[in-house]
Amino acid sequence: MQPEDSTKPVVVREPDALKGARPVLWGGQGRKVLALPSKRFPLAAGALLLALVQAVPAQTPESTAANEQTALDAELFYQLLLGELTARGTEPGAGFSLIMDAARKTNDPALYQRAVDVAFQARSGDSALQAARAWKLAHPTSREANRYVLQILVALNRIADTAEPLKSDLALADAKDRGAVLAVIPRAYSRVSDKKLAAAVVEQALADYLAQPAMAPAAWTAIGRMRLAAGDSAGALDAARRGQASSPTAEGPALLALELMDPKLPQAEPIVKKYMEGKPLPELRMGYARALLDAQRYAEASQQLQVVTAEKPDYPEAWLVQGTLQLQDNRDAAAEASLKRYIELVQAQRSGDERSRGLAQAYLSLSRIAEKRKDFTLAGAWLDKIENPQDLVAAQNRRASLLARQGKLEEGRKLLRALPERTPEDGRMKMMAEVQLLRENKQYKAAYEVMTQALAKQPFDADLVYDQAMLAEKMGNMVEMEKLLRQVIAAKPDYHNAYNALGYSLAERNVRLPEAKELIQKALTFAPDDPFISDSLAWVEFRMGNRAEALRILDIAYKARPDADIAAHLGEVLWSLGQRERAHAIWKEGLLLNAENETLQETLKRLRVKP
Numbered sequence: 001m002q003p004e005d006s007t008k009p010v011v012v013r014e015p016d017a018l019k020g021a022r023p024v025l026w027g028g029q030g031r032k033v034l035a036l037p038s039k040r041f042p043l044a045a046g047a048l049l050l051a052l053v054q055a056v057p058a059q060t061p062e063s064t065a066a067n068e069q070t071a072l073d074a075e076l077f078y079q080l081l082l083g084e085l086t087a088r089g090t091e092p093g094a095g096f097s098l099i100m101d102a103a104r105k106t107n108d109p110a111l112y113q114r115a116v117d118v119a120f121q122a123r124s125g126d127s128a129l130q131a132a133r134a135w136k137l138a139h140p141t142s143r144e145a146n147r148y149v150l151q152i153l154v155a156l157n158r159i160a161d162t163a164e165p166l167k168s169d170l171a172l173a174d175a176k177d178r179g180a181v182l183a184v185i186p187r188a189y190s191r192v193s194d195k196k197l198a199a200a201v202v203e204q205a206l207a208d209y210l211a212q213p214a215m216a217p218a219a220w221t222a223i224g225r226m227r228l229a230a231g232d233s234a235g236a237l238d239a240a241r242r243g244q245a246s247s248p249t250a251e252g253p254a255l256l257a258l259e260l261m262d263p264k265l266p267q268a269e270p271i272v273k274k275y276m277e278g279k280p281l282p283e284l285r286m287g288y289a290r291a292l293l294d295a296q297r298y299a300e301a302s303q304q305l306q307v308v309t310a311e312k313p314d315y316p317e318a319w320l321v322q323g324t325l326q327l328q329d330n331r332d333a334a335a336e337a338s339l340k341r342y343i344e345l346v347q348a349q350r351s352g353d354e355r356s357r358g359l360a361q362a363y364l365s366l367s368r369i370a371e372k373r374k375d376f377t378l379a380g381a382w383l384d385k386i387e388n389p390q391d392l393v394a395a396q397n398r399r400a401s402l403l404a405r406q407g408k409l410e411e412g413r414k415l416l417r418a419l420p421e422r423t424p425e426d427g428r429m430k431m432m433a434e435v436q437l438l439r440e441n442k443q444y445k446a447a448y449e450v451m452t453q454a455l456a457k458q459p460f461d462a463d464l465v466y467d468q469a470m471l472a473e474k475m476g477n478m479v480e481m482e483k484l485l486r487q488v489i490a491a492k493p494d495y496h497n498a499y500n501a502l503g504y505s506l507a508e509r510n511v512r513l514p515e516a517k518e519l520i521q522k523a524l525t526f527a528p529d530d531p532f533i534s535d536s537l538a539w540v541e542f543r544m545g546n547r548a549e550a551l552r553i554l555d556i557a558y559k560a561r562p563d564a565d566i567a568a569h570l571g572e573v574l575w576s577l578g579q580r581e582r583a584h585a586i587w588k589e590g591l592l593l594n595a596e597n598e599t600l601q602e603t604l605k606r607l608r609v610k611p
Helices: 038-055 064-087 092-106 109-121 125-138 143-155 160-171 175-188 195-205 214-231 231-244 251-260 266-276 282-294 298-311 316-328 331-347 352-371 375-386 387-405 407-417 424-442 444-456 463-476 479-491 496-508 513-526 531-543 545-561 564-576 580-593 599-608
Strands: none
Touching: 064 092, 064 109, 092 109, 092 125, 092 195, 092 251, 109 125, 125 424, 125 513, 143 160, 143 175, 143 352, 160 195, 160 407, 175 214, 195 214, 214 231, 214 251, 231 251, 231 266, 251 266, 251 282, 266 282, 282 298, 282 316, 298 444, 316 331, 316 352, 331 352, 352 375, 352 387, 352 599, 375 387, 387 407, 407 424, 424 444, 444 463, 463 479, 463 496, 496 513, 496 531, 513 531, 531 545, 531 564, 545 564, 564 580, 564 599, 580 599
């Protein structure tokens, strides 16, 4: 039987466990040894052996030394062939030993790496570590060998032993690359079980860099992230401070502080603000704006966004977020301009899923603006531009809203119910879209019934129960509303919206005012910067006769978040204090923000005011 064409190179396929690794090509004095295809042992044995032998330098009668070297090469080839066959057969340990022996004979880095791979394939972490350490011993200046040792120790969860390899990794890296090496250290330890020990080991390994001005910011940032991963927020904050002290313009400490920003850790924000005093990266300023939005500090977020769009007008994301915030503030013309600018930029700069999702958000917002202007044709045209299937529910929700605005509420409901329901989350989103549609059209009883049916089919969901409570309030069923909100508070004691809603409801009805104040103050402990909760507190103060305190709180809340609801309350407090001219001005602003706001309209009607 004729063997396969031995003049062709041997085709090598990596075993599944090694897919993605570099091709196994072991060199040294002209040798090439290739891994065998495990599924073709019977067929390829003769042909492969012939190919390997042909790869050996041909013997010439020039000298005995040359003949001896050739014999050694051939012997090594056979050893490696046997090692590969054995490693892929039933005795991976024996194969590992053969390949390790060959690596020691040749000091070939690729053979050491292959020994590590064989050990991992055999699920022997100790053998892999043995091979990596032998490789490092043979090539002490090899950063790759050292990194293998470090990675294997981390994988084996031998964290205490990683300090020296980590030091070596930094020492062996080019000076210009050390900052990047420091940045990825926390990721390398992300899966270890003892994160406190890992943080201590990393801090020990980086001690020499903390005194180097060029490296200190990155080193402290790495230490801070390790502390944060270990649950030590205070330690992470200290690291961010020390990093910034070593270089006020460094991004790393500011990014770490940005991650730490939280109402429960207010000391982090000054670090971010100090960095902003220089020339911050637009991306970091954008991150700060998002953190402010998360904290519901909308006015401050808007200021940051204005700076980003002014300093870097070709930064698409800033225009999208700014447009969304402007729409939320009922600044429709400004929102439309920002969103169209985003579309113009993103169509020229980006591609892929990120572009699709962002464009969908912009189209939805522009559709809403057109709907508010009762330009239903344009609103539908914006929706027709949405291509991302993940935004189908949102798009159909807007179409249903358009139908309802034209007196076709039932058609809108049918449109939402026809959406595909592949997962439980799909069903939840469909239900919430229908409830929102009914609520927008003041069909509170129908919305309540849909919500009740949904809740009967699934376990307790605090968000859904809260929404049902708000529907009960709209229906005038205050007993049911309070019962539902108490259920939410019992299930989730930190659900601040439930405390606020119940407290505000009591204040609005002018009953149980001390209890109302206590509930609202409880809500503020969870969200101290929320202007709407501050508005509730001001309203209960007003009901209790503390008009000056109510005015103080409302002034701060309205400045932080110009809103029609807050304007209604601020205007009424001013009216009661005799400041009628200013009250008129505030109410006019509120009408510009939202002329259909129920609280504002009820206030003006009750006080018989025409601003």
